[in-house]
Amino acid sequence: MKKKIYFAAAIRGGRDMAQTYGQILTYLQKYDMVLDPHVGDSKLSAAGEMLDAATIYQRDMAWLKECDYVFAEVSTPSLGVGYEIATALNLGKKVICLFQKDTNLSAMLQGNPNLTLISYENLNDIEHHLTKIFGF
Numbered sequence: 001m002k003k004k005i006y007f008a009a010a011i012r013g014g015r016d017m018a019q020t021y022g023q024i025l026t027y028l029q030k031y032d033m034v035l036d037p038h039v040g041d042s043k044l045s046a047a048g049e050m051l052d053a054a055t056i057y058q059r060d061m062a063w064l065k066e067c068d069y070v071f072a073e074v075s076t077p078s079l080g081v082g083y084e085i086a087t088a089l090n091l092g093k094k095v096i097c098l099f100q101k102d103t104n105l106s107a108m109l110q111g112n113p114n115l116t117l118i119s120y121e122n123l124n125d126i127e128h129h130l131t132k133i134f135g136f
Contacts, residue, residue: 002031002032002033003032003033003068003069004032004033004034004035004066004067004068005028005032005033005034005035005067005068005069005070005071006034006035006036006063006064006067006069006070006071006084006088006093007021007024007025007028007034007035007036007037007070007071007072007073008070008071008072008073008080008081008084008085009021009024009072009073009076009078009081010073010076010077010078010080010081011078011080012078012080013076013077013078013079013080013081016076017073017075017076020073020123021073023123023126024071024073024098024123024126025037027126027127027130028071028130031130031134032068032134035063035066035067036060036063060084061087064084064087064088064091064093065091067088067093068093068094069093069094069095069096070084070085070088070093070094070095070096071095071096071097071098072084072085072095072096072097072098073097073098073099074097074098074099074103074105074106074109075098075099075100075103077106082106082108085097085109085115089112089114089115094116095114095115095116096115096116096118096133097109097115097116097117097118098118098119098120098126098129099117099118099119099120100119100120100121101119101120101121103119105117
């Protein structure tokens with residue numbers, strides 16, 4: 001049975017990495033079911049989805065409760081992603097943070113022993129790390 005992945009990445013914090021998010025999602029979807037693939041949609045602007053905030057919050061919290069683990073791309077600082085990471089950890093989910101090698105990563109992430117941190121230089125690095133994580 002496929003496991004369920006929640007993918008967290010900056011939306012309102014900037015969409016300059018949307019293409020990277022989309023590629024990460026393509027890799028993740030090879031292995032398991034991603035609950036929120038819209039995060040990688042290149043048409044999604046920094047304004048976010050056309051849903052009210054309460055609907056987004058309730059939906060995303062339900063997905064976090066349902067998922068087996070969380071992958072978070074944390075190169076772009078985002079209050080929402082930080083909130084999702086903390087919530088996932090409080091729910092006992094495995095959280096894997098991906099970030100570009102030159103990122104000045106938050107000490108709150110670096111110092112948390114409950115997170116798996118993976119730096120990458122390019123998309124091939126990400127694919128290699130995911131292959132190791134999923135055992136293929």
